[in-house]
Amino acid sequence: MADNNPSAGGVAAVDRALSLLVSFKKDDEYLSLMELAERTKMYKSTILRLLASLEHYGLVRRTAQGRYGLGETVAQLYGVYNASFSQADVIVPVLKALVEKTKESASYHVISGKGRLCLHRINSPLPISYQTSVGDVLPLDKGSGGRVLQAFSGAVGEVYEQIRKEGVIVLDGDRIPDLAGVSAAVFNANNDLVGAITLTMPSSRLMPSFKEDVLQAALTLSRKLGYVKK
Numbered sequence: 001m002a003d004n005n006p007s008a009g010g011v012a013a014v015d016r017a018l019s020l021l022v023s024f025k026k027d028d029e030y031l032s033l034m035e036l037a038e039r040t041k042m043y044k045s046t047i048l049r050l051l052a053s054l055e056h057y058g059l060v061r062r063t064a065q066g067r068y069g070l071g072e073t074v075a076q077l078y079g080v081y082n083a084s085f086s087q088a089d090v091i092v093p094v095l096k097a098l099v100e101k102t103k104e105s106a107s108y109h110v111i112s113g114k115g116r117l118c119l120h121r122i123n124s125p126l127p128i129s130y131q132t133s134v135g136d137v138l139p140l141d142k143g144s145g146g147r148v149l150q151a152f153s154g155a156v157g158e159v160y161e162q163i164r165k166e167g168v169i170v171l172d173g174d175r176i177p178d179l180a181g182v183s184a185a186v187f188n189a190n191n192d193l194v195g196a197i198t199l200t201m202p203s204s205r206l207m208p209s210f211k212e213d214v215l216q217a218a219l220t221l222s223r224k225l226g227y228v229k230k
Contacts, residue, residue, distance in 0.1 A: 013050070017053065058074075094217055095120055095197070104199050105132075112137060118134055143171070144170065147159060151169075170210070187222045187227040196218075
C-alpha cells in the first residue's frame with residue numbers, strides 16, 4: 001500500500017512503517033504476520049524488519065504467540081494530541097468549508113440540559129439568512145439539529161428511526177415557518193454522539209444536494225475526532 005501511494009519527497013521505509021500502523025482497525029486487538037502482510041501487501045521479511053523498529057519505540061507490541069498489537073507509545077501520543085488541540089480548530093474549518101460550498105449558514109450544536117447549545121456558527125454570506133449566534137440555546141424537540149441530537153440519544157418515533165438509519169435529516173418549517181434545516185450527527189473515536197452539524201436557509205433556497213453536503217461534512221468532522229465508520 002505504501003509503495004502504491006508514496007509521500008512526495010518522503011522516505012519509503014517510513015511510509016511502509018506507517019502503513020503497518022494504520023492497517024490496524026478499530027476492532028482489532030492483535031494481528032498475525034500473515035494478516036499484516038495481506039493488509040499492507042508487503043513481504044513478511046520486510047514487515048518483520050519494520051516491526052522490530054516499531055516495537056523498539058513502543059509503537060507496536062508482540063505477544064508470546066507472535067501476534068502484534070499497537071503499543072503504549074500510540075496511547076501516549078493520542079493523549080498528547082487530545083490535550084493539545086482545541087476542538088474549535090477542528091470544527092470551525094469544517095463549517096467554513098460547508099458554508100463556502102453551499103453559501104448557507106452552518107452551525108455546530110451539542111446537548112445542553114433540555115436544549116441544544118450553539119458552540120460554533122458561520123453565517124451565510126447572502127443578504128437574506130437566518131442569523132443565530134454562538135451561545136444561543138435552541139429546543140431539542142424542534143428543528144433538524146435538535147431532532148438529530150435526540151435521535152442518537154434514544155428518542156422514539158418514525159422520524160428518529162429515519163435519522164438513526166441515514167445519519168442525516170432534512171426538515172422544512174419544523175421550528176420556524178419558511179426556515180429549512182439539514183443536520184447530521186457527529187461522533188468521536190468511541191462512536192459516541194458528540195454533536196450535530198446543521199445547515200440552515202430560507203425554505204426557497206433548500207437544495208437536494210445539501211443533504212449529501214451536510215452528511216459528508218459531519219463524516220469529515222467525525223473522522224477528525226477519531227471516528228471510524230463501520
